[in-house]
Amino acid sequence: MARRVEKFREMSTNELEIQQRDLAEQIFRLRFQLSTGQAEGLKKLREAKRDLARVKTLLRETELRKA
Numbered sequence: 001m002a003r004r005v006e007k008f009r010e011m012s013t014n015e016l017e018i019q020q021r022d023l024a025e026q027i028f029r030l031r032f033q034l035s036t037g038q039a040e041g042l043k044k045l046r047e048a049k050r051d052l053a054r055v056k057t058l059l060r061e062t063e064l065r066k067a
Contacts, residue, residue: 004051004054005054008051008054008055008058009058011058013059013062016055016058016059016062017059019051019055020052020055020056020059023048023051023052023055024052026044026048027045027048027049027052030044030045030048031045
């Protein structure tokens with residue numbers, strides 16, 4: 001888990017914003033799959049939600065540093 005945070009910390013703000021959009025889209029697709037009965041993506045959904053939270057946290061940190 002710590003490796004993921006380090007990977008995200010190495011990204012620029014633009015890369016983090018792109019990652020945020022990609023994760024949001026991935027979460028949408030996984031939720032849609034779960035609603036249609038394909039329960040295979042539950043673990044992936046949890047990981048994507050956590051990654052999205054990490055990315056949002058890092059974006060907020062950079063926003064606060066600039067202020």
